Amino acid sequence: VLGGTFFLPLLVSPVFAFLLAGVVYTVFRRTRLALGVTRETCVCVAETYEPVTVAVDGSLIVRATGLKIAGGKDRAACVERYGGRVVGLDAQRIVDGVHLVSAGAISFARGLNDTPKIAAVLVAAGAFSQAPSVLGVGAAIALGGLLAARRVTHTMSERITEMNDGQALTANLVTAGLVVGASRLGVPVSTTHVSCGSLFGIGLVSRRAHLRVIGQVLLAWVTTLPVAAALGFVSWTVLTR
Numbered sequence: 001v002l003g004g005t006f007f008l009p010l011l012v013s014p015v016f017a018f019l020l021a022g023v024v025y026t027v028f029r030r031t032r033l034a035l036g037v038t039r040e041t042c043v044c045v046a047e048t049y050e051p052v053t054v055a056v057d058g059s060l061i062v063r064a065t066g067l068k069i070a071g072g073k074d075r076a077a078c079v080e081r082y083g084g085r086v087v088g089l090d091a092q093r094i095v096d097g098v099h100l101v102s103a104g105a106i107s108f109a110r111g112l113n114d115t116p117k118i119a120a121v122l123v124a125a126g127a128f129s130q131a132p133s134v135l136g137v138g139a140a141i142a143l144g145g146l147l148a149a150r151r152v153t154h155t156m157s158e159r160i161t162e163m164n165d166g167q168a169l170t171a172n173l174v175t176a177g178l179v180v181g182a183s184r185l186g187v188p189v190s191t192t193h194v195s196c197g198s199l200f201g202i203g204l205v206s207r208r209a210h211l212r213v214i215g216q217v218l219l220a221w222v223t224t225l226p227v228a229a230a231l232g233f234v235s236w237t238v239l240t241r
Contacts, residue, residue, distance in 0.1 A: 161203030
């Protein structure tokens with residue numbers, strides 16, 4: 001029973017997210033092209049300090065214009081944006097707005113599915129009743145996100161695959177939809193695993209996935225579960241003696 005109701009959803013959900021993200025992004029991309037929304041690249045032009053040469057007669061010679069055009073592969077220098085309008089609204093503004101909402105949806109989905117999994121342990125152990133357990137675990141998750149989520153955020157947003165705004169939005173929507181849907185069915189899934197699965201799918205379709213980082217993530221998934229089981233067994237053995 002434990003394998004079918006707990007372990008199987010945790011194993012299957014990232015694979016489902018991987019496949020769904022690839023399909024959804026392909027549909028979104030074709031829809032964008034059909035609506036005439038194009039991708040544009042913004043190149044930053046800024047002032048810069050240039051060395052000045054002093055001639056023999058005391059005059060100054062400036063060898064550059066004092067302007068700098070940022071190029072190359074630096075994402076901070078060249079930014080991809082969407083050009084065009086959808087139902088009279090700027091396409092980029094629509095993507096930005098929905099992207100923000102989708103981030104909130106993932107946070108809601110995480111609280112909806114991840115919090116009860118931990119709270120259930122406290123309730124089953126008789127440590128706390130249901131309401132204090134849910135509130136305490138939810139607060140702990142929020143605090144952990146504020147204090148120590150930066151490195152994980154960096155890995156998921158930049159290291160797994162290169163993304164533009166539309167691709168990131170697609171991953172968010174797939175993640176939020178799957179986790180909320182699983183919660184409605186009472187199925188426990190990992191929000192992080194589902195989100196990574198979505199990013200893997202986006203990276204495969206866009207051909208910009210960083211395979212070495214994906215391998216590291218998969219290795220972490222494989223090792224953390226048995227290590228956690230071993231630590232739990234040792235802790236239980238020591239505490240119940």
